[in-house]
Amino acid sequence: MKKWFSLRLGILGLVALAVGGVWGRSLWMSLETPSPEAFIFPPQPGPWQWLDSGPYHPPEAENAELPGFQYRYHREDLPITATVVYVTHPHVNEKYFRSYGPILANTEIRDDGAGGSYSLVTAGDTLLLHGCIRPRGGSVITYRQFAQSPDTIDLSPSHLWNWLRGQTPLRDYRCLWGSLQIPAGAGDEVFLDTLWEEWRSPWPAHFPRP
Amino acid sequence: MSFTLPSTISDRPRLLRWLLLAIATGLIAIHLTLLWRMDNASFWGVSVIFWGVVGSRLWEQRHTLPLKSDPLSMAIGLLVLSVVLLKTTALPTSNFLAVYPFLVGVALLGLGAGFGAWRDYGKELLLLFVLGVPKVVLSPMLDFSPVTARLGTFLLWYGGVDVQRWGTLIQSPAGIVDVNMGCSGLETIFYLLGLSMVALVMYPLRSPLLRIITPVIAALLAFVINGIRVALLALLSGPAQAIPFKYWHEGDGSLLFALTAVCLFGGCYWVMMEWDLRPAPPLVTHDRETLR
Numbered sequence: 188m189k190k191w192f193s194l195r196l197g198i199l200g201l202v203a204l205a206v207g208g209v210w211g212r213s214l215w216m217s218l219e220t221p222s223p224e225a226f227i228f229p230p231q232p233g234p235w236q237w238l239d240s241g242p243y244h245p246p247e248a249e250n251a252e253l254p255g256f257q258y259r260y261h262r263e264d265l266p267i268t269a270t271v272v273y274v275t276h277p278h279v280n281e282k283y284f285r286s287y288g289p290i291l292a293n294t295e296i297r298d299d300g301a302g303g304s305y306s307l308v309t310a311g312d313t314l315l316l317h318g319c320i321r322p323r324g325g326s327v328i329t330y331r332q333f334a335q336s337p338d339t340i341d342l343s344p345s346h347l348w349n350w351l352r353g354q355t356p357l358r359d360y361r362c363l364w365g366s367l368q369i370p371a372g373a374g375d376e377v378f379l380d381t382l383w384e385e386w387r388s389p390w391p392a393h394f395p396r397p
Numbered sequence: 398m399s400f401t402l403p404s405t406i407s408d409r410p411r412l413l414r415w416l417l418l419a420i421a422t423g424l425i426a427i428h429l430t431l432l433w434r435m436d437n438a439s440f441w442g443v444s445v446i447f448w449g450v451v452g453s454r455l456w457e458q459r460h461t462l463p464l465k466s467d468p469l470s471m472a473i474g475l476l477v478l479s480v481v482l483l484k485t486t487a488l489p490t491s492n493f494l495a496v497y498p499f500l501v502g503v504a505l506l507g508l509g510a511g512f513g514a515w516r517d518y519g520k521e522l523l524l525l526f527v528l529g530v531p532k533v534v535l536s537p538m539l540d541f542s543p544v545t546a547r548l549g550t551f552l553l554w555y556g557g558v559d560v561q562r563w564g565t566l567i568q569s570p571a572g573i574v575d576v577n578m579g580c581s582g583l584e585t586i587f588y589l590l591g592l593s594m595v596a597l598v599m600y601p602l603r604s605p606l607l608r609i610i611t612p613v614i615a616a617l618l619a620f621v622i623n624g625i626r627v628a629l630l631a632l633l634s635g636p637a638q639a640i641p642f643k644y645w646h647e648g649d650g651s652l653l654f655a656l657t658a659v660c661l662f663g664g665c666y667w668v669m670m671e672w673d674l675r676p677a678p679p680l681v682t683h684d685r686e687t688l689r
Contacts, residue, residue: 191468192409198471199416199508202478206423209482213430220488277537281578285565334538351480353488358537 224395226273226363228256232389235260235267243270253279262382268368269386271320277360280319284330287317287364296328299380303387304328307379314371316379319362320387322394326365333362355397363390413464417509424481424501425452431489440495440529443588447498447528450595451521462518466511474507495529502526520598527594532587541581548620549576549627558632567627572634574627580646582623585655589615589662596666602673611669615662622658626651 231237243257255272274280287306289296295307302325305318318326321338333339339358349355367386374382425448432441455462466474481500484493502525506518515522546565553560553569561568565576593615602608626645633642644650 192413195466195471196409196413196416198475199413199420202475202508203416203419203423205482206420206427209485210423210427210430212486213427213434216486218431218434218489220490278577278579285575285577330540334540339537351484351487353484356490357492 223275223361223397226254226395227393228254228271229393231258232393233258233260233267233269234385234389235262243272245272265369265373267382270366270368271390272364274362274364275360280333280360280362281330283319283362283364284328284333287366288329297376297380297383299326299384301384302326303384304332305383305387309371312371314369314373314379316367316369316383316386318365318383318387320365320390321363322359322361322391322397324388324391326383326387359397361394361397363394365390410464414459417464417505420508421452421501421505424505427485428494428497428501431485432494435491435494437491437494440491443591444498444528446595447524447591450599451502451524454521454598455518463510463514465514466507466509467513470507470511470513472507473512474504474509477507478504492533495533498525498528499530524591524594524598527587527591531590532584536578536583536587539583540578541583542576542578545581545620545624545627546576548624549631552624552628553631556628560631567631569631569634571632571638572636574631574634576627580623580627580630582620582627585619585623585658586616588655589619589658592659592662593666600666600670602669604673607669607673611666614665618662618665619658622654622661626654 228240228242230240238259238261240256240258243255245253245255253272253274255270258269258271260267260269272283274283287308288294289306293308296304297307298304303318304327305316306328308315308317318328319333320326321336323338325336325338327333327336339360341359346355347357350357365387367382369382373379428444429441429448432444477500481497481504485497489497499522502518502522506512506515506522510518542565546562546567550560550562550567553567558569567574567576590612593612597608597611602611630642630646633645641650
């Protein structure tokens with residue numbers, strides 16, 4: 188009993204020294220979060236016949252600085268205009284979920300059957316497909332899907348260890364907001380599901396480190 | 398037994414208490430230093446209150462609290478503390494600093510008293526838990542804004558304003574506002590819930606009913622006051638009202654609503670304390686001390 192008490196005192200003495208050291212370090216250590224790595228947009232990532240591509244700036248004034256790219260393709264004579272915008276902040280993502288999610292009455296939510304949810308909106312003679320492509324594949328379209336996605340909350344030991352060492356954030360809020368624009372009536376729902384899956388599948392390989 | 402500095406190294410129980418006090422003080426200093434350096438003034442202020450309440454309670458009970466930790470509790474406490482210190486030195490985030498007090502409380506319980514004595518420190522642990530854990534865990538998962546938008550719309554409608562709502566969008570004659578998650582009031586709700594716990598621990602109520610409704614009243618007050626703020630912002634959403642909108646949205650005006658909520662809760666709690674102090678009905682023979 189006496190030995191245990193002495194051992195306790197020794198351990199607590201060491202802990203007190205460690206705490207004092209960490210407090211000293213907390214006074215001067217840098218607290219600046221490193222900027223996230225930039226997304227390098229490949230010139231022709233889609234699986235279809237590529238026509239051209241170039242930088243894209245979202246039309247919303249508040250999002251104009253977000254990095255984006257636009258692509259034009261042909262898929263068996265079907266013209267496709269595709270845009271992607273890389274968003275790392277949850278608050279900005281929230282705005283996108285509000286814009287593309289099922290808030291408006293004419294928005295339909297679909298699942299492509301391979302872990303990809305997207306929204307479908309008809310605007311005049313154009314069909315728009317929107318979704319948040321996640322770093323590990325799959326896509327989401329509602330904030331609830333986003334918040335509960337395994338991409339967002341990764342509790343694997345390796346991820347927790349990297350988080351402890353300050354090498355990665357605990358939650359991954361990154362979204363690559365992909366949009367496809369095709370003529371209305373281009374195909375049935377199964378075709379649209381296939382189109383969305385073909386579009387989103389190559390992107391996870393291009394995500395930078397969080 | 399008095400809590401004076403140990404006169405000799407052989408005065409082991411007293412040395413143990415002083416070591417634990419030094420560790421706890423150092424851990425609190427780390428927390429407040431990092432919050433201060435991150436310019437997180439609001440959470441710094443709240444943390445000072447919570448640390449102060451927990452510290453004063455422990456100080457009052459310092460002679461009677463058990464400090465007999467076992468090897469397993471010590472090991473778990475050391476593990477938790479190692480994780481906390483490691484993360485503290487490697488880019489601590491605001492979310493980490495929100496759960497830091499609870500983790501520190503768990504670690505100190507393991508190092509000092511052992512987890513078998515958790516009941517003796519239950520209220521202090523509860524306070525450190527409500528300080529930041531619910532906000533960090535629940536806020537990103539709960540989109541509370543549609544409910545807030547409903548309340549804002551209802552208040553405007555009740556006030557005779559021609560108003561419509563689509564999801565989180567509120568349209569008033571002045572314009573349209575989108576109630577986003579930051580404006581949902583969830584943060585104020587958690588803040589007042591935490592204060593209600595502080596009030597219950599510092600000024601306990603005898604009545605079980607009052608103890609139960611205290612956090613409910615705190616949450617409802619925060620929710621309704623924020624709903625009034627959202628309704629006001631909807632009325633100020635036109636381009637001509639940009640300056641007042643900014644004042645009530647993110648300027649000092651927004652703080653006035655939080656202050657109002659805190660003051661109203663304080664008033665409600667004072668009234669409940671008055672009720673609680675009323676003499677018992679004549680047929681009840683127990684005196685107050687017995688009821689405690």
